[in-house]
Amino acid sequence: MKNSVKLLGASVLSMAVALPAFAGEITVYTAYEEDEIASYVAAAEKAIPDLKINVLRLSTGTLAARLIAEAGNPQADMLWGQAITATMDPQILDQLEPYEAEGADALDERYRDPENRWFAPTGYMGTFCVNTARLEQKGLPMPASWKDLEDPAFKGEIIMANPTSSGTGYLHVIALLHELGEEEGWAQLERVDANIAQYTSSGSKPCKSVRSGEYTVGISLAITAAQSVEQGYPVKAVFPEEGSGYELEAAGLMKASDNKEDVKRFMDWLLTDEAIALYEDYKILIAAPGTTPAQSAIDAGVPEDVQSILADIDFPKSAEQQDEVKTTWKEKFGR
The missing domain is CATH 3.40.190.10 (Periplasmic binding protein-like II)
Structure with missing residues (x-):
């Protein structure tokens, strides 16, 4: 059986990987680049094989505007890889529900919200x-x-x-x-x-x-x-x-999500050793303690x-x- 990772709307990307039947499905809004998304999502779905991750990729400004426009009827389950400067807008920040992802407590305070509404794996x-x-x-x-x-x-x-x-x-x-x-x-x-x-x-x-x-x-x-x-x-x-x-790329759980437990599983994956190893292919600024930049x-x-x-x-x-x-x-x- 094959699963496809969907980039909805402005950007479409697909890939097929053999997976068992899905137990959960989430919609994620992100400003990460497409090559990053493909890599991260493929690895996350392999690690969590009963989870399907649908992704809408937009630029930072367009993503912020969409979240604000949808505030009365949110469509996303999760915000991911969005610039923290944009996320700090109260119209967006107030849509996020506190959740302390696994490993977030080890991050320096600059990389996480004191109320656990967001954390930033990368920047x-x-x-x-x-x-x-x-x-x-x-x-x-x-x-x-x-x-x-x-x-x-x-x-x-x-x-x-x-x-x-x-x-x-x-x-x-x-x-x-x-x-x-x-x-x-x-x-x-x-x-x-x-x-x-x-x-x-x-x-x-x-x-x-x-x-x-x-x-x-x-x-x-x-x-x-x-x-x-x-x-x-x-x-x-x-x-x-x-x-x-520098700028941070934040992840957060949307209050209006109907799939919160599945979102939490994905958020927990974002600070695993596997995820951190992937970030090193695309990022210089990685929040996890003890990481060093790639040799290049x-x-x-x-x-x-x-x-x-x-x-x-x-x-x-x-x-x-x-x-x-x-x-x-x-x-x-x-x-």
Whole structure:
């Protein structure tokens, strides 16, 4: 007998695996990428063979809007892999029911809600993606901080994700504002803006433009830098001394679910050794204690202790500030 994992709506993905008759079925909303979903769900259904997991994959913003729109008649049993900044919206957070998944008590407090409404098995983080060949060709110093990017020698050599349209851009900006304070944080961004050649709508594009030799520094995603090194590009990931911005990918049980026990089985699986091993294929930031980045990430410049370089971000405050920060950004840097 064959089972298919369904990506409903905007994105459809299917696979067939031999399973016994289903005892349970759940619908999960997620913002994870499709290749991740396929890997995680196939492994989870193999580990829980009487559970069928139907998945709707949407972008972070679209997913948040759908959850809010469906608040009066929720269709999902579970939220999974959604940016915590979006999840902190009370219109979404209030739809989640407390449940302490197996293994969640071992997570650092930054990776779980004190009321157990969510926990984050994974996340993603920002970095300066530096083309070492172009850096040497231009005679530029290796930057170690946002302050280093003020150097007039970098004028026209930096490309950055725009925080008004890119979650990656936003995590960089909010990290700087929370670490330096708003006054100095904005002042620092203004000083670096003088050297920015372009702001992009994509979080990965700055690193991809840098690795192709168009620019020297891309304020971008760490995973893209690691993938670029693995593919042979002359790239190094530099994590700013002020602290690296990051986002968490939350999982939570929907209050309105009619399949709560089945959801709990899947949530318990998310922190198993098997799941954690799979995360290492796609993630640099993994919440489980004792995990280290893949060798390709370390080769790119990611430290073994990723936690040590993370900025001190107040996520509830970050969620509240989004509209204000984006408005201020447009006023200061809109081009």
